[in-house]
Amino acid sequence: MTETSSLVQPIVLLVDKNDPAGHRDSIVAAAIASTSAYAKTLEPGAERDRSWEQWLSGRFTKSVRRADLKAFTKLESDEAFQHESHVVVGKAKAMAYLPSAYEDMPKSLTRLQVSGTDLPDAPLTAPSRRRSGDPIIVLNGALGMSTGKSAAQAGHALFAWQLNRGEMDGELTSIRLASTDLIIASAEEFETLQTVAASQLIVDSGLTEIDPNTATAFVIERP
Template sequence: MIATSSLVQPIVLLVDKNDPASHRDSILAAAVASVDAYAGTLSSLRDEAWTQWLSGRFTKSVRRADLKTFTKLAADEDNKSESLISIGKAKALAYAPAFYEDMPKSLMRLQVSGTDLPDEPATVPSRKRSGDPVIVLNGALGMSTGKAAAQAAHALFAWQLNRGHDDAELASLQLLSTDLVIATEEEFTGLQTIAAGPLIVDAGLTEIAPNTATAFVIERP
């Protein structure tokens, strides 16, 4: 459960039953959208909500919407998202942090649990450059798409903050080259030796046990 006194960043994934995006592309789209929403504030004064949110656990809520609902949300000027990211068939909207009880009803009524998409080959990034982030997920945990997306977003956010980017355009360009690895248990342990950001350890409120390592970021050689 999310404490109502805490700020949470809503992220909405497109789940089109007729033409679903892949598990991997959807995880990546959600993670990139989450951080890109913040990166867009780097060139201006940051909203107090972002500052307060970043000082806590930067909680995220990954929700799903069908094609009709997603299209409506993307066009909503009254509750405008901060980022819309498309990767392959996957699409994700990310918003500025808000108190749970203050979220628009259009977001509140979206489902959270049970978001699981087919595990098909991922879309290859169009640009691959040295230093670009690669999210490493602990594949041994069997996380749902929604859960994995939140953990990937945590890892990418931690990397972004660790890097200390202050150029919004540069940060956004680098985010669009982000890649994803769903690692075996052995690979996950081995790659930690070259981690470029903090190891994400989950509180265990849903799906997995408390204090479980879920994700981190490495940088492309």
């Protein structure tokens, strides 16, 4: 399936060459941004754009694009094409938008690169609060996925977790999203932790980086 055949949710990740954020912080920031954009529509009194329904009926396609500091700052203040969520984790910053057809995205987004997003590994900035039931994204570290690819797969897993919580839990879900944690698991850990998964296993279609039908991510909940 190409980008033009269905709606895609654009996610923009800050990639500052002079002061790069860590791989893990960037993955979590992008995943939270993607899911928070929808979770906000579940809060009391919130309105939901019709594009969400069309996107939800498809493949939840996400496009993680990288922006340097100048481009990211410009997008932050763009009143004509406003982001739905803005997330900061450590030095990492990510913004997520409404799902849209690729041809309807502004050039400020489509000209941003998807490939080549790989940031230095560093410990995850710890969530300010950790509570029972908070989501922990488990990524298949044996695959060696780039930061961009990892962010998209983590976003799929966290979104699946949010949907499993149900339509009536939007406000609580938004609070818990801010406490999202991450495990980059070995092949053995990845298989073992699946026994306590709190979301569906994400299996990639293999369009980039990895083979088709490869298991990439899921979410567990903090005990």
